[in-house]
Amino acid sequence: MLIRSVTPQDTSARVKLIHACVDFAMVTAEMIDSAPVNPATLTRRWVAEIDGDLVATAMAELAIYDGAGAAKADVMVAPEHRGTGIGTALLQKVDGHLKEIGARLVTSHAFDEIGVRFAERNGFTAGRRTRVSKTDPERALPMAVPSDIKLLAVSELPDLRAAHEVALAFGPDIPSDTPYVALPYDKWVAARHGNARLALDCSFLAFADEIPVAFTLTEIIGDRMISLLTGTRPGYRQRGLASLIKAAALSTAATRGVRHAYTFNDTENVAMLAVNDKFGYRPDTVARELTRVQR
Ligand SMILES: CC(C)(COP(=O)(O)OP(=O)(O)OC[C@H]1O[C@@H](n2cnc3c(N)ncnc32)[C@H](O)[C@@H]1OP(=O)(O)O)[C@@H](O)C(=O)NCCC(=O)NCCS
Numbered sequence: 488m489l490i491r492s493v494t495p496q497d498t499s500a501r502v503k504l505i506h507a508c509v510d511f512a513m514v515t516a517e518m519i520d521s522a523p524v525n526p527a528t529l530t531r532r533w534v535a536e537i538d539g540d541l542v543a544t545a546m547a548e549l550a551i552y553d554g555a556g557a558a559k560a561d562v563m564v565a566p567e568h569r570g571t572g573i574g575t576a577l578l579q580k581v582d583g584h585l586k587e588i589g590a591r592l593v594t595s596h597a598f599d600e601i602g603v604r605f606a607e608r609n610g611f612t613a614g615r616r617t618r619v620s621k622t623d624p625e626r627a628l629p630m631a632v633p634s635d636i637k638l639l640a641v642s643e644l645p646d647l648r649a650a651h652e653v654a655l656a657f658g659p660d661i662p663s664d665t666p667y668v669a670l671p672y673d674k675w676v677a678a679r680h681g682n683a684r685l686a687l688d689c690s691f692l693a694f695a696d697e698i699p700v701a702f703t704l705t706e707i708i709g710d711r712m713i714s715l716l717t718g719t720r721p722g723y724r725q726r727g728l729a730s731l732i733k734a735a736a737l738s739t740a741a742t743r744g745v746r747h748a749y750t751f752n753d754t755e756n757v758a759m760l761a762v763n764d765k766f767g768y769r770p771d772t773v774a775r776e777l778t779r780v781q782r
Pocket residue numbers: 657658660661662701715716717718719720723724725726727728729730731756757758759761762
């Protein structure tokens with residue numbers, strides 16, 4: 488087995504590998520090739536190959552929008568090559584880099600129990616459970632907009648300021664093991680909107696008396712979409728607003744040919760699960776959030 492840094496020639500094999508490991512991954516070769524490089528994240532990526540075939544990949548970087556010393560890492564080994572020490576060898580590379588870049592709190596995810604046990608053996612703590620679920624957006628019909636509410640696609644607005652305002656209002660209520668960081672507008676846009684896959688015509692805001700009160704952000708690639716963020720301002724909850732904006736997002740996405748809609752919800756987020764259940768989302772996988780304080 489050879490472990491080496493990623494090269495541009497690895498892209499198509501890496502995309503295949505990522506999909507073999509994470510069925511719902513929203514990644515294509517064009518996305519990898521055109522992804523903007525942010526030097527501040529000090530990102531490093533590796534691959535492992537056996538007889539010229541790429542069998543695993545790993546990454547470690549600073550999560551610059553999540554606070555000082557926050558970092559992200561992942562290790563993915565092709566299912567047929569698991570249990571042979573490749574993950575451990577890649578994790579050594581990851582650990583060395585995390586040390587070099589001054590990482591203090593590292594976050595990762597596991598998508599099955601074997602992944603959780605591997606992470607725990609390597610000092611990670613498995614925390615919250617995220618239900619990954621899936622629906623066909625054609626099942627969602629647009630809902631009637633209440634007379635005191637204005638519903639707009641984000642693409643109809645001059646910028647993302649209203650989206651940022653409401654995201655800051657509900658952000659602290661999103662269940663998470665990592666501390667909530669309230670980003671100023673410019674950094675929030677860079678963290679969220681730097682993503683070329685955002686579909687602003689399928690991302691919606693609800694306004695009450697000109698106040699932005701609910702927001703859903705959608706990413707689309709081909710016939711797949713992910714709801715990245717949905718929330719309602721405290722004081723406006725339980726009035727059907729999250730349902731309204733998700734219905735708008737899903738039904739608009741259906742008209743764009745989207746057939747697979749994914750969403751990620753903390754298994755204790757009763758209200759968000761209730762909203763999604765209405766649109767026919769069915770559990771696909773349970774992901775675990777993994778964190779490790781660097782020694
Ligand atoms: C989850 C959230 C978006 C729901 O927004 P909302 O505008 O209140 O949603 P809706 O009014 O459309 O629907 C809420 C549903 O949850 C149900 N619900 C069940 N338990 C609930 C609870 N403990 N609190 C609130 N709603 C609850 C409501 O009954 C309702 O279902 P129904 O319409 O079938 O009666 C809102 O609570 C929120 O912003 N939370 C913080 C942000 C978050 O966690 N977002 C998800 C991760 S990105």
